[in-house]
Amino acid sequence: MPSRSLLVLPVLLLALAGCSTSDQGEDTAPAAAAQSTETNTEQKPSQFPGYPVLVELSSIDSRVASSMEGQTAGGKAVALAPGLYTAYNAQVPELDRYYQDPVLYGDQMMHQQHFPQAPGSFWGGVQPGSQEPKG
Numbered sequence: 853m854p855s856r857s858l859l860v861l862p863v864l865l866l867a868l869a870g871c872s873t874s875d876q877g878e879d880t881a882p883a884a885a886a887q888s889t890e891t892n893t894e895q896k897p898s899q900f901p902g903y904p905v906l907v908e909l910s911s912i913d914s915r916v917a918s919s920m921e922g923q924t925a926g927g928k929a930v931a932l933a934p935g936l937y938t939a940y941n942a943q944v945p946e947l948d949r950y951y952q953d954p955v956l957y958g959d960q961m962m963h964q965q966h967f968p969q970a971p972g973s974f975w976g977g978v979q980p981g982s983q984e985p986k987g
Contacts, residue, residue, distance in 0.1 A: 899933075899966070900932070900933045900934065901985065901987065902984070902985030902987070903931060903932055903933055903934075903984075903985065904930050904931060904932050904947040904948060904950055904951070905930070905931050905947070905983070905984060905985065906928055906929075906930055906931075906940060906947060907928065907929055907930075907931050907937075907981050907983040907984060908927060908928060908929075908983060909921065909924065909927045909928065909929055910927070911981040911982045911983040911984075912929060912931075912937060912981035913935070913958070913975070913978045913979065913981070915975050915978070916929075916937055916957045916958050916973075916975070916978060917929075919957050919973050920937065920939055920957050923939045924939040924940045924941075925939075925940050925941055925942040926940065926942065928940040929957075930947055930950045931980070931981065931983075931984050932950060932951060932954060932956070932967075933962055933966055933967075934959075934962065934979075934980040934984060935958045935959035935962050935978040935979055935980050935981075936956050936957075936958040936959060936962050936963060936966070936967065936978075937956065937957050937958050938950050938954040938955060938956055938957070938972075939955070953970075954967070954970050954972075955970065955971055955972050956970045956971070956972035956973075956974070957972050957973050957974070958972075958974060958975070958978045959974065959975070959976070959977070959978035959979075960974035960975060960976050960978075961976070962978075
């Protein structure tokens with residue numbers, strides 16, 4: 853009898869080791885999902901002609917501007933889509949880079965339709981600011 857239990861133990865260990873291999877495969881799935889998310893964010897500029905654009909906080913909805921106050925360089929924001937903004941950082945002059953993992957402020961409906969995974973603060977009825985593309 854003792855020899856039978858000794859045979860079962862290595863088989864059990866091999867089975868458990870096989871499970872850990874499949875866990876490693878699951879770790880690669882989020883990486884693939886992250887790559888597809890990056891691709892989607894790279895497509896956003898073409899979805900919104902004229903965006904991204906650097907705008908003055910004074911030109912956008914007062915709710916958004918007051919929420920972003922003190923978080924952006926030079927009193928500016930980057931409009932990523934009509935009524936959706938992220939804080940401007942003077943160290944990141946390439947505006948297309950702001951589509952990667954943005955913290956957004958602005959219109960709730962635009963957020964839900966185009967950037968549902970992005971965190972931030974949202975209000976109903978935020979219209980594009982006066983310095984944003986017309987169209």
